[in-house]
Amino acid sequence: MFKRFTITFWATVFVGVVCLSLVGVDVWRSLTMRDELLQEMERLGANVTRAMSQQADDTIKAADIALADIVERIETEGQGAPALRRVERQMVAQVINLPQLIGLYVYDEDGRWIVNSRGVQNQAYNNADREYFIYHRTHSGRGPHVGIPVVSRSTGKWIIPVSRRLDKPDGSFGGVVLATLDVDYFRRFYQSFDVGARGAVALISNGGVLMLRQPFDNGRVGGSMVDSELFRHYSQLSGAARTTSAFLHSFHDGQMRLMCFRPLEHYPLFVTAALSRDEMLERWRRDTFTRSIGVLVLAALLGFFGKRLVDQIKLRGEVEAELRTARDALESANRTLERQAMSDGLTGLANRRQFDVTLGNEFSRAIRHEDTLAFIMIDVDYFKQYNDRYGHSAGDEVLRAVSKLIRALTPKRPGDLTARYGGEEIGILLPNTDLAGAQAVAERIRQAVEQLQLPHQGSGFGVVTLSAGVATITPQRGVHLQGMLVEAADQALYAAKSAGRNRVSLATEAVPAG
Numbered sequence: 001m002f003k004r005f006t007i008t009f010w011a012t013v014f015v016g017v018v019c020l021s022l023v024g025v026d027v028w029r030s031l032t033m034r035d036e037l038l039q040e041m042e043r044l045g046a047n048v049t050r051a052m053s054q055q056a057d058d059t060i061k062a063a064d065i066a067l068a069d070i071v072e073r074i075e076t077e078g079q080g081a082p083a084l085r086r087v088e089r090q091m092v093a094q095v096i097n098l099p100q101l102i103g104l105y106v107y108d109e110d111g112r113w114i115v116n117s118r119g120v121q122n123q124a125y126n127n128a129d130r131e132y133f134i135y136h137r138t139h140s141g142r143g144p145h146v147g148i149p150v151v152s153r154s155t156g157k158w159i160i161p162v163s164r165r166l167d168k169p170d171g172s173f174g175g176v177v178l179a180t181l182d183v184d185y186f187r188r189f190y191q192s193f194d195v196g197a198r199g200a201v202a203l204i205s206n207g208g209v210l211m212l213r214q215p216f217d218n219g220r221v222g223g224s225m226v227d228s229e230l231f232r233h234y235s236q237l238s239g240a241a242r243t244t245s246a247f248l249h250s251f252h253d254g255q256m257r258l259m260c261f262r263p264l265e266h267y268p269l270f271v272t273a274a275l276s277r278d279e280m281l282e283r284w285r286r287d288t289f290t291r292s293i294g295v296l297v298l299a300a301l302l303g304f305f306g307k308r309l310v311d312q313i314k315l316r317g318e319v320e321a322e323l324r325t326a327r328d329a330l331e332s333a334n335r336t337l338e339r340q341a342m343s344d345g346l347t348g349l350a351n352r353r354q355f356d357v358t359l360g361n362e363f364s365r366a367i368r369h370e371d372t373l374a375f376i377m378i379d380v381d382y383f384k385q386y387n388d389r390y391g392h393s394a395g396d397e398v399l400r401a402v403s404k405l406i407r408a409l410t411p412k413r414p415g416d417l418t419a420r421y422g423g424e425e426i427g428i429l430l431p432n433t434d435l436a437g438a439q440a441v442a443e444r445i446r447q448a449v450e451q452l453q454l455p456h457q458g459s460g461f462g463v464v465t466l467s468a469g470v471a472t473i474t475p476q477r478g479v480h481l482q483g484m485l486v487e488a489a490d491q492a493l494y495a496a497k498s499a500g501r502n503r504v505s506l507a508t509e510a511v512p513a514g
């Protein structure tokens with residue numbers, strides 16, 4: 001099946017396959033690298049959110065422990081001046097110990113400062129309108145409350161309020177204990193993460209309030225994210241499924257980003273890390289582009305030189321084919337020359353040379369097989385007169401016509417040979433043929449020539465005729481020579497001529513043995 005295709009075809013297929021493989025492998029490698037990069041990106045996001053949630057949990061927890069302690073003291077020791085001084089000292093110590101704390105404050109049920117870590121008693125500040133204050137006044141729960149970030153009235157800095165409710169002995173609302181966490185404390189930590197120029201991290205409340213974002217966004221911090229794709233996605237999840245990642249549009253600039261989520265363990269907050277896929281893939285794209293150019297150039301060079309190679313192979317094939325054709329033509333010319341060297345130009349019959357060779361071969365064969373070899377010698381009657389009367393070329397024509405007829409009537413067995421013996425004499429060699437068989441052949445030829453009715457005014461018959469002498473021999477080695485057979489046929493021919501021509505004469509007796 002494969003033989004149907006040329007070497008040029010296979011060479012072209014090979015070059016094509018190599019080029020395609022080169023490009024294919026490169027494409028496959030690029031896609032694999034892209035997948036690995038995206039997986040790496042997810043790992044980075046997961047690590048960042050793990051660290052962020054841990055830090056936020058620890059930071060709030062430390063402040064909350066301080067709050068719980070203050071609540072417990074005030075509720076047990078009361079709000080007398082000595083008790084409040086002890087609480088104040090404790091609060092100052094806590095603020096010094098905890099770098100995330102800006103201040104600790106205790107408010108009465110009307111929102112007025114009772115005591116704080118700053119040692120200032122300014123009744124002008126009333127925080128009864130703050131979200132956390134309203135929350136505790138309206139909620140009897142004793143747990144911590146992480147409020148909405150605000151700009152502190154006392155320090156002018158962005159703070160995250162963490163608070164607990166103070167109860168009076170009768171269980172009614174007695175005020176609020178507040179810890180203000182420094183937003184910058186979180187930001188400094190968030191800045192240590194490399195999430196790329198277009199990446200961002202954020203701390204968000206489970207209620208959908210943006211607590212903090214890095215890069216910092218003054219206009220959005222404290223605002224609602226309830227309508228964002230990010231929040232909608234997160235709020236549909238629950239439990240462990242909330243630690244996840246997804247490609248979502250950023251609420252900040254609408255760009256597609258990989259968003260990684262993780263909830264805080266102890267507080268109703270979660271953190272997100274948003275990584276820009278475009279940014280992450282930028283270097284990959286650059287590398288892929290550069291490498292693809294290289295691969296394409298390589299493939300083009302391979303294709304170019306491959307084509308040249310194929311052309312060379314093709315050329316070689318063509319040259320070989322031409323050489324084959326030339327060799328065949330030469331062989332054919334040689335065969336023609338050989339044939340011409342062995343045949344007679346006028347009649348197309350075998351020439352004397354071939355006759356001698358064949359006679360030699362057949363004579364030997366007849367000796368080996370003890371066969372009888374017959375020979376007929378034919379001569380056109382009064383041919384000299386024909387030439388004289390009709391011209392030499394007309395004589396040639398007669399010779400051609402007679403030869404054609406003789407060839408047609410001579411048996412075609414292997415070894416049978418019709419040859420122009422010389423002049424206007426034609427000899428027929430018939431191996432393995434007895435005298436009667438050869439005579440029949442000669443007689444058939446004689447009659448046929450006569451019936452051709454070729455006019456010959458120089459002959460008493462009026463038409464071209466011929467005479468034939470037939471002889472046979474069963475040669476024996478060392479006894480007979482091949483010339484004996486020809487001589488016997490020649491003598492028979494002479495006899496035919498002497499007897500009046502236009503007849504067949506047989507050699508009076510077979511060539512004698514010994």
Ligand SMILES: Nc1nc2c(ncn2[C@@H]2O[C@H](COP(=O)(O)OP(=O)(O)OP(=O)(O)O)[C@@H](O)[C@H]2O)c(=O)[nH]1
Nearest residue numbers: 379380381382383384385387392395396423424497
């Ligand atoms: N046109 C032509 N004539 C040839 C050719 N070869 C031999 N001859 C002529 O054939 C003639 C043979 O004549 P001869 O052998 O004397 O005898 P003939 O005239 O045939 O008479 P018989 O043989 O006795 O009947 C000669 O005149 C040759 O010149 C040839 O190739 N072409």
